[in-house]
Amino acid sequence: MPSATIVHAAAFAVGALVGGGVVSAVSARRQHQLPAVAVPGKAHVPSQPVVDVKPGGVTQISAQVASRVSVLPPVLNENPGPVSDQLARIAYVAGYDRRLRHPAWTAEHLTLASLGKSTLVSGPTKDERGDRQNSQFTEDQSIPAMFRAKLQDYFRSGYDRGHMVPAADCKISQAAMNETFLLTNIAPQVGVGFNRHYWAYVEDWCRRLTSTFADVYVFTIPLYLPKLESDGKWRITHEVIGSPPNVSVPTHFAKVVLTSRPSSPSTPDVREISTGAFVLPNAVIPDEAKLESFVVPIEAVEKAAGLTLFSDAIKQQSKHICKTTKCEVIVRRFDDAQKNSQTRKAISGPR
Template sequence: MSALVQAALFAAGAVVGGGVTAAVFTKRQTQRPVIAPTVDGTIVSPAVATVSPPVIGLGANGNAQISSLASATSLSSSAVLKYGNPGPIADPIVRQAYVAAYDRRLRHPAWTAEHLTLASLGKSPLVAPPDATGDRSKSTFMEDDTIPVPFRARLTDYLRSGYDRGHMVPAADAKFSQEAMNETFYLSNMAPQVGEGFNRHYWAYLEDWCRRLTGSFSDVYVFTVPLYLPRRDSDGKWRITHEVIGSPPNVSVPTHFAKVVLTSKPASPSTPNILELAMGAFVLPNAPIPDDTPLEKFVMPVEAVERAAGLALFSDAVKSTSKHICQSTKCEVIVRRFDDARKRPDMRRTISAPN
């Protein structure tokens, strides 16, 4: 399975070599200044808001920082775009527990981003937990009315589709308030996922692993990225084929999903202002995965995910100063049957539900 994913990422434009954990670029591209497009000398800006890639860079103090989510500019009149720029655009989404960009064509997030800490998860011994926390039994799936009607994912799209409404940002990452948890139930935070063996099992284990990273690192940044990867057909050619659910067909079904993490912690107790960074990417097929599959089987270079998704997740400075996450901590999921716990009241006290 890992070899197939690796080949698919290669075909999508990612050069993967020297092992799945090796760096794939010998020469990194430098950041280029943004130059406004012109038509006959007239500056042309998008007619609608455009979303910049979610680049994480290093701040003045060495802290990892997420750059501005959206870059919106006004449009000067031009002969070509007199009546507006048709796009494509991604709708910026800013919630209490996450930020995201919604893909209008695919009807699911292009990416979601979170910043997890012990405090945000209500587990810090130094920060008092909130008086009231989120309860997923009080949350309901809902359409996102901030998305224009023609481009929304609908509740009926998932009805009898055979796929789960898979959280990109888990509800368990937003327990600090009911409102924050409710916001994870917007369909703009969902993508169709295989239920048995994936969303309810291995994917949930991976989400749990991301939360557990806060026990070893002071800051944990998590990107979730739906992917569409090619596969080689019998004629030797590479093609991307994916299902679309809904009637009429409306929401695309990703072939794979990626979790990309960046962690930071003080390099030593004596140098709390000097941070040690670690990063890693995991690409999983949208299919049942046996519980005993090692997590490291799904390790892929971050650059491969970026190229396949058309995103720039991290700056060159972050990449060049980061260890691989599996060198800084154990990349191993814990098998916990969350779905069984929901069915058995006696287990709910000992096993918390994921997304």
């Protein structure tokens, strides 16, 4: 389970030695040393907090502030919102957007060990590993019913229930995989040509980074980006699905990665940090599209999403991920392979 620090702050950050100096030191679930990663959406916390986030997403306004807010009725002692539900799972953390009814961001820490590929660490047995065929999409009961995405919202919507944290990243246990099927980890995605194809290739690329880097952090962020209309004005237009319409359909999705590895065998405590951001439209993308064609500055994603992902020091001292490894997807028809597997099982029958 995540450490108390991660549960309390919904943080996804640990310390790292960059240029010989300690940037930050926060205890992580696996006790790794990694670059300082700011908590998305979290600004500087004053020594005397003016708000206090309580369990269940209730945010109390301090008496000092409430006494100066004359517009609030005397009986109202809670901040009406917006509330960002900080979710700490077995294999990832996330922030849920109650208005859009999908994650505002998700963050995960990938290693060879977490993916069950390390020869140095004994991973789960075949029986212990998660199997997506044993998982079902589920409404998240931790979210108040009026703000919760529901299974019915996706029924005949024309969109896939797209994982923000992929199920394939969470095979460490069935419980971890089941948590990826909570609707608080889901956003509407175009199916054929995107969720089942190019987006899946990008997810696979993120996993393959663990063969080159000791630690891989992956942020997945739904975006709503403006489009230039024929009248010369920029507008953000997006579909809303559900009955009544509840769940917003992002126009784009971002993958932001931060990787870490020793800069050299002789200096294992000095880390080489690489970062990169990719923004993909929620639309059909040809298999032959180059991953580097979707590269954007990290600041562009932060500005569009209203998040602060990395410190300025990390951005300035890191190398671009496409300079330290190949930014190249491998085309694999994951959905076809899954269908073929299910067909073979159906033909062979139960064993």
